[in-house]
Amino acid sequence: MESIKIFAPATIANVSCGFDVLGLALDTVGDEMVIRKTSQKGIKITKIVGQDLPLETHKNVAGVAGLAFLSALNYDHGFEIEIYKNIKPGSGIGSSAASSAGAVWAMNELLGKPFNNTQLVQFAMEGERLASGVAHADNVAPALFGGFTLVRSTDPLEIVKIHTPDQLYATVIHPQIEVKTSDAREILKSTVLLKDAITQWANVGGLISGLYTEDYELIGRSLHDTIVEPIRSILIPAFDTVKRNSIKAGALGCGISGSGPSIFALSKGEETAEKVAASMKSVYKNVGIDFDIHVSKINQQGIKII
Ligand code: HSE
Numbered sequence: 001m002e003s004i005k006i007f008a009p010a011t012i013a014n015v016s017c018g019f020d021v022l023g024l025a026l027d028t029v030g031d032e033m034v035i036r037k038t039s040q041k042g043i044k045i046t047k048i049v050g051q052d053l054p055l056e057t058h059k060n061v062a063g064v065a066g067l068a069f070l071s072a073l074n075y076d077h078g079f080e081i082e083i084y085k086n087i088k089p090g091s092g093i094g095s096s097a098a099s100s101a102g103a104v105w106a107m108n109e110l111l112g113k114p115f116n117n118t119q120l121v122q123f124a125m126e127g128e129r130l131a132s133g134v135a136h137a138d139n140v141a142p143a144l145f146g147g148f149t150l151v152r153s154t155d156p157l158e159i160v161k162i163h164t165p166d167q168l169y170a171t172v173i174h175p176q177i178e179v180k181t182s183d184a185r186e187i188l189k190s191t192v193l194l195k196d197a198i199t200q201w202a203n204v205g206g207l208i209s210g211l212y213t214e215d216y217e218l219i220g221r222s223l224h225d226t227i228v229e230p231i232r233s234i235l236i237p238a239f240d241t242v243k244r245n246s247i248k249a250g251a252l253g254c255g256i257s258g259s260g261p262s263i264f265a266l267s268k269g270e271e272t273a274e275k276v277a278a279s280m281k282s283v284y285k286n287v288g289i290d291f292d293i294h295v296s297k298i299n300q301q302g303i304k305i306i
Helices: 061-071 095-110 117-132 140-145 181-186 194-213 216-222 229-235 239-248 270-287
Strands: 003-013 022-038 042-049 078-084 148-154 157-162 168-175 253-256 263-268 291-297
Touching (some): 003 095, 003 168, 061 117, 095 117, 095 140, 117 140, 117 181, 140 148, 157 194, 216 253, 229 253, 239 253
Antiparallel strands (some): 003 022, 022 148, 168 263, 168 291, 253 263
């Protein structure tokens, strides 16, 4: 194979209680990319469609992730990358992660898979470092592994793929305002109260257990964030109303997607997820800010060839 076209999914990081460690991949929204082997060394971004993003390799997250991949190999040639962006930067659904993870996944395929998924996460994290100043793995891991993932450790990197119940659906509303991950991280406190930490790790355990046992009620009871959401939600217009109405419409839980401004809800079944979408829409129509809305099954596969 000399060239491939891929789909790289959007992702929801944190999933309420799991700041920087939990994430999941979506099915119905993502970027497309074409990656081509070239005789020239290095990475060249030849085309970006859909967003105004830098073509310079060192300033582009796919370029930087690709360079990290190449630096771990003895490879005399290089790659060209075309990016078709469907995920807006600053949306909170893993725009930089999709490009970073997509680039390294495709390059790995073209070279006959010299690296495993965990190694690819490590390379893709360099794209996240460029985008937000922090090499967090909770978006690139679900993009590469599919499903729900847990970043158990970053040094050494350990990613655990978590069982995902079949009837679990996500609804995501993306208000058309930009929240930079770096800004949304800057406003967080660097210490937490022990009582809040106790609540948080109980919920992480509850959520993981609920996912494995397909106990949707337990999943719902565990989708709470006592540490980050109270601080970041002030950046998102009508967050509390969207959350309250989503739960009323039948969602298991609702929270901030990644660093926002997108808001996600998880539901059992597509019908409920659509009802939640309708309730989110009706709130935002009154807010007067444009929005996109997505209903998606959890993507079990991660990045794929299209
Ligand atoms: N865990 C990261 C954060 C995800 O919340 O800052 C950013 O998408």
